[in-house]
Amino acid sequence: MTDLNGLTFYIETFGCQMNENDSELIAGLLAAAGARKAERFEDGQVVVVNTCAVRGKSEEKLFSYLGRLRSWKKKHGLVIGLAGCVAQLYREKILAKNPDVDFIVGPDNYHRLPEILSHGLGLKPVMTSSARDWNEDERQPFMRESLVSAYVTIMEGCDNFCAYCIVPFTRGREKFRPLRAILDELAGLARDGYKEVRFLGQNVNSYKDPETGALFQDLLKASDDIKEFKWIRFITSHPKNFTGEIAKTMARSKKVCRQLHLPLQSGSTMVLERMKRGYTREDYLETIRLLRSVMPGISLSTDIIVGFPGETEREFEETMSALEAIRFANIFSFRYSPRPGTAAAKLNDDVPFDVKRRRLLEVQKRQKAIQTEIHEGFIGRTIKVLCLGKSKKDERVYSGRNEGYQVVNFMSERNVIGRFVHVQVKDCGPYSLRGEFCGED
Ligand code: 5AD
Numbered sequence: 122m123t124d125l126n127g128l129t130f131y132i133e134t135f136g137c138q139m140n141e142n143d144s145e146l147i148a149g150l151l152a153a154a155g156a157r158k159a160e161r162f163e164d165g166q167v168v169v170v171n172t173c174a175v176r177g178k179s180e181e182k183l184f185s186y187l188g189r190l191r192s193w194k195k196k197h198g199l200v201i202g203l204a205g206c207v208a209q210l211y212r213e214k215i216l217a218k219n220p221d222v223d224f225i226v227g228p229d230n231y232h233r234l235p236e237i238l239s240h241g242l243g244l245k246p247v248m249t250s251s252a253r254d255w256n257e258d259e260r261q262p263f264m265r266e267s268l269v270s271a272y273v274t275i276m277e278g279c280d281n282f283c284a285y286c287i288v289p290f291t292r293g294r295e296k297f298r299p300l301r302a303i304l305d306e307l308a309g310l311a312r313d314g315y316k317e318v319r320f321l322g323q324n325v326n327s328y329k330d331p332e333t334g335a336l337f338q339d340l341l342k343a344s345d346d347i348k349e350f351k352w353i354r355f356i357t358s359h360p361k362n363f364t365g366e367i368a369k370t371m372a373r374s375k376k377v378c379r380q381l382h383l384p385l386q387s388g389s390t391m392v393l394e395r396m397k398r399g400y401t402r403e404d405y406l407e408t409i410r411l412l413r414s415v416m417p418g419i420s421l422s423t424d425i426i427v428g429f430p431g432e433t434e435r436e437f438e439e440t441m442s443a444l445e446a447i448r449f450a451n452i453f454s455f456r457y458s459p460r461p462g463t464a465a466a467k468l469n470d471d472v473p474f475d476v477k478r479r480r481l482l483e484v485q486k487r488q489k490a491i492q493t494e495i496h497e498g499f500i501g502r503t504i505k506v507l508c509l510g511k512s513k514k515d516e517r518v519y520s521g522r523n524e525g526y527q528v529v530n531f532m533s534e535r536n537v538i539g540r541f542v543h544v545q546v547k548d549c550g551p552y553s554l555r556g557e558f559c560g561e562d
């Protein structure tokens with residue numbers, strides 16, 4: 122075992138839940154080799170920046186952060202490492218532009234980090250790979266940020282090649298984790314007292330156990346039987362793989378939350394076709410109807426892209442009308458940005474920036490009003506909340522999520538982190554609910 126005793130490291134994460142989970146893996150691997158995690162980059166001898174390439178904006182954020190690290194390095198010395206998607210994809214460009222970066226490591230090689238760090242800080246290994254079978258040994262151990270809710274990766278990579286998306290190029294083809302290994306991890310998490318698990322993968326609905334052929338719904342059924350877990354969630358689903366069988370399994374389950382993130386991307390069938398999403402507006406609406414018929418009150422969220430090449434005003438209006446018709450509890454919305462190597466990058470990025478900006482603002486403004494209305498409907502109701510921690514803004518305020526994944530803030534005399542509590546909702550904004558603690562579940 123490589124020895125990193127005495128070394129302190131800090132990890133900065135950009136990007137999605139997948140990246141957050143990868144950072145937990147990196148932290149666990151370094152800690153297992155003897156290194157200690159710092160809470161600020163100023164306290165670390167090594168800073169690992171875990172990057173994301175999914176949108177142009179994430180890349181801009183990375184370069185500005187690297188600028189800050191560079192000035193610190195000049196004065197105080199620092200080893201700078203890049204991990205994650207951008208790192209893997211733009212390694213040559215990054216090293217040419219940022220000679221201060223000491224090493225780069227792609228998502229498939231995190232297990233080699235202790236080795237990189239112990240074999241002389243200053244070398245620049247560039248390691249990347251893409252297609253590969255699942256390797257369970259490389260995925261241990263995690264140093265989880267939360268002691269209440271745990272991410273559990275069930276698959277990685279993506280075979281869908283949506284026209285705008287860089288993920289299949291950065292994360293490679295779909296690789297499924299054996300069900301046996303997932304269930305082992307779940308048993309460990311149950312022993313450690315976790316209350317909630319969130320299954321992770323780029324396209325969890327396409328899950329298929331490489332050993333037995335068990336499907337996503339079989340995984341849901343098996344996890345439903347683990348008595349310690351109270352809530353089970355998963356992200357991300359793909360509308361074209363979201364079957365009636367999965368919806369029915371969710372409905373029958375005692376623990377799978379009545380909540381689903383189902384990226385729509387656009388409300389226009391024409392745009393969806395150009396995006397190569399594999400479903401129409403009607404297909405999506407039909408899935409929503411089915412979900413709501415088997416799980417009335419299910420809380421839905423989505424991703425929206427505005428300004429995809431060729432998006433007309435009329436096509437954009439179809440996205441607006443879909444938001445109106447579906448009334449999502451939450452959305453993540455983005456301006457289209459071309460990503461190198463993708464099919465859409467070859468199309469003319471012809472929606473002017475100002476138009477993209479206006480459309481994004483319109484989407485966000487409408488959604489904000491819808492969310493406020495949905496939240497107002499909670500006022501006066503007492504809801505069950507899993508307390509996940511303290512509010513970042515106020516030490517006295519506890520924060521958690523309800524089954525629908527809404528943020529719920531409340532005050533409590535005693536520490537209720539990790540507990541299910543009842544909160545009577547008194548007030549709300551577009552992004553959270555506030556209420557009074559009424560007792561533990
Ligand atoms: N431009 C804008 N948004 C994008 N996304 C992915 N690729 C792009 C891109 N090139 C968004 C999609 C996806 C989310 C993770 O990021 O909405 O669901």
Ligand code: SF4
Binds near residue numbers: 282287
């Ligand atoms: Fe990207 Fe599409 Fe795969 Fe999602 S399903 S990761 S948007 S290619």
